[in-house]
Amino acid sequence: MTDPTLVARLRAAGCVFAEDEAELITAEATSAAQLESLVRRRIGGEPLEQVLGWAAFDGLRIAVEPGVFVPRRRTELLVREAAAILSEGDTVLDLCCGSGAVAAAVHARVPGVAVFAADIDPAAVHCARRNVPGPGAVFEGDLYSALPRELMGRVDVIAVNAPYVPTEAIDLMPPEARLHEPTVALDGGEDGLDIQRRVAEQAPEWLAPGGDLLIETSRRQAPVTVEIMETCGLVARIVRSEDIDATIVIGSVAR
Incomplete structure (x- = not known):
């Protein structure tokens, strides 16, 4: 008891x-x-x-180690949608990976996929290497610059939970997040979408023909995330789950 x-x-x-x-x-x-x-x-x-x-x-x-972003339940929508697209032998990239939760969960749902992950935060990378299967699968660095060049044009799904909290809203977050999770994992710039723009801009170079970019965002920001992807040449759509209050945008490369 x-x-x-x-x-x-x-x-x-x-x-x-x-x-x-x-x-x-x-x-x-x-x-x-x-x-x-x-x-x-x-x-x-x-x-x-x-x-x-x-x-x-x-x-x-x-x-989850101290100082590392805690995976939220709403991010499970990102996992479910990525897994629905992937097949055995495909390649998935968990960008802005934090603890590597997305890569680990996608691998558990779709055995046989090749998983890679990257984050700019050394603490996150250390933690992700405990969670993401496969040696040498997690890289430290700023977005795509962390990745081996041989992955370029070969990634079937890029799954991204980039920071999307507007800078001025950081101080309004619960203390658990604001004081104990890294600001780099929360702060998305003036409108919250700065990192999403950088991710989408280079995504077509890294995606395989017919590949998909999946980005977690908020219901309010989703229309702008769509515009960002479309500006980068992707065909975008919004997926929403009311059950877990989750929103993602999926941008596809033409085959």
């Missing part, structure tokens, strides 16, 4: 699902000292997933 005192401490700290969190933290601890350390970290505002060391994502446990 979970210690009611622990539940009360978490609830007092503002944890809405205090009972569930107490159970998870207790299960993760191997000693009383470690339990207290984990509880103090959570009470201090650290995201639960960073405290536990993992996040539940698309049926997987994704390793």
Whole structure:
């Protein structure tokens, strides 16, 4: 039975699902000292997933290290749509990969795909190498500049959860994200779409004939994301899931 005192401490700290969190933290601890350390970290505002060391994502446990972007459930739409396009032997790139959750989940859904991932944040790259299958599959650097040139023109799906929060809205985010996740994983520039523009601009060079670029965005930003892709020569459409409040835009290269 979970210690009611622990539940009360978490609830007092503002944890809405205090009972569930107490159970998870207790299960993760191997000693009383470690339990207290984990509880103090959570009470201090650290995201639960960073405290536990993992996040539940698309049926997987994704390793999440301190200071690394925590994968959100809404990003599972990106995984589902990418997996629906891919077949065994295809190549998928998880760009702005963070923990590598998208690459790992796509690989689990479509065994036999070749997965690659890249991020500019060294901490994210370190974490992603724990999650993304295959040695040498995760690269550190700024978007496509991180990738080996032999991938150019051979990628069937580029799946991207680029930062899309407008700069002025960063201060309005919950402290868990604002204080414990890297700004580079959140800040998308003045309108939130600066990184999306850079991704879309070079995507046709990296996609195989008939390939697809999938970008997570917000419902409000989606029409502009469509315009960005169309300006880059892609045929774009919006996919929306009300169940998980998720929006992505898919841009396709003509065959």
